Amino acid sequence: MSGHNKWANIKHRKEAQDSKKSAEFTKIIRELTVAARSGGGDPDMNPRLRVAVEKAREANMPKDTVERAIKRGTGELEGVNYEEIMYEGYAPAGVALYISTLTDNKNRTIADIRHVLTKYGGSIAEGGSVSWQFERKGVITVSKENVSDPDEFMMKAIDAGAEDIKEDEDTYTIMTQPEALYKVVDALKDEYKIDSYEPTFVSKMNVHVTGKDAEKVLQLINALEELDDVQEVYSNFDIDDKELEEIMSRIG
Known part of the structure; x- marks a missing residue:
């Protein structure tokens, strides 16, 4: 997991600096549409859409582009069926x-x-x-520079439902069951800056x-x-x- 997690962090930095915004937007728009189609257009009631909206925000996607993608998913606008x-x-x-x-x-x-x-x-x-060889997990990453008291941080995450917390030189990686992901995020987000969170597949x-x-x-x-x-x-x-x-x- 350590190498693959490092790869994800490098990709994240690269995408933030990259000029290939159109390709990144294409993927996010598709995810917004499919997430809204499968779980409704309200991010507060649709965890998958909540993650997609957060990715759109991080990519500086225009708000009206996000709204159109969601409306295509809910059927309010015509669109491609992915x-x-x-x-x-x-x-x-x-x-x-x-x-x-x-x-x-x-x-x-x-x-x-x-x-x-x-x-x-x-x-x-x-x-x-x-x-x-893969299992569904929730994964949350938090930079160590945003954690002043590691013991308190870890206890808060565990109390909220974290299964495991791994650390490398720069980052804490919190592992959860998929259904506990958003509970842990909500327990941490007011006190700690969360770098990323998403349901994903982790290799055994x-x-x-x-x-x-x-x-x-x-x-x-x-x-x-x-x-x-x-x-x-x-x-x-x-x-x-x-x-x-x-x-x-x-x-x-």
């Missing part, structure tokens, strides 16, 4: 990939994913061969990769995440933080 599909695959060195997509054209999506996997030494996996066992294999894995995941139809790529790789930083500085 389907949620999970694909399974492998990266080099046997690293598992669980790929979340929102698409209006399944044939295009699978063709694009196959192309990227083949180009970077990966492959599509049969349904069920990868998914069992990690595969440690180094050298050329590590670089190939990151290049492959980068390429998958650049596809418009791909929302998230969950993986079970683990790379030492220093090596991860070095590779990311080269491949961007």
Whole structure:
């Protein structure tokens, strides 16, 4: 988890500095629409939509764009009907990939994913061969610089429903059951600045990769995440933080 969590933090910083806002907006708009369609247009009553609205806010998406996306989801405006599909695959060195997509054209999506996997030494996996390696969790990240009393912070999180709290050099990562995620967020948000929170898939066992294999894995995941139809790529790789930083500085 440590390597993958570091990867997520690097991506978050990169997206905040990146000029590719249109691609980022496309993914968020789709998520807003699908979240509103599945759970209604009120973020206070729809946890999935609440996360999507927060991501839109972090990306500085215009308010009217957010509102239109939600209204397309609730049927107040016409729009494209996106389907949620999970694909399974492998990266080099046997690293598992669980790929979340929102698409209006399944044939295009699978063709694009196959192309990227083949180009970077990966492959599509049969349904069920990868998914069992992941479990649904809530994940909250808080920078250590925003926590003055670690013991008090941890106790507050645990009392609210946290299962586990991991820490690296800069960050606390709180793990919860999916249904407890928002309760923990609400218990912490008034006192601590939360960097990110979301329901996600966490790998049960990690595969440690180094050298050329590590670089190939990151290049492959980068390429998958650049596809418009791909929302998230969950993986079970683990790379030492220093090596991860070095590779990311080269491949961007």
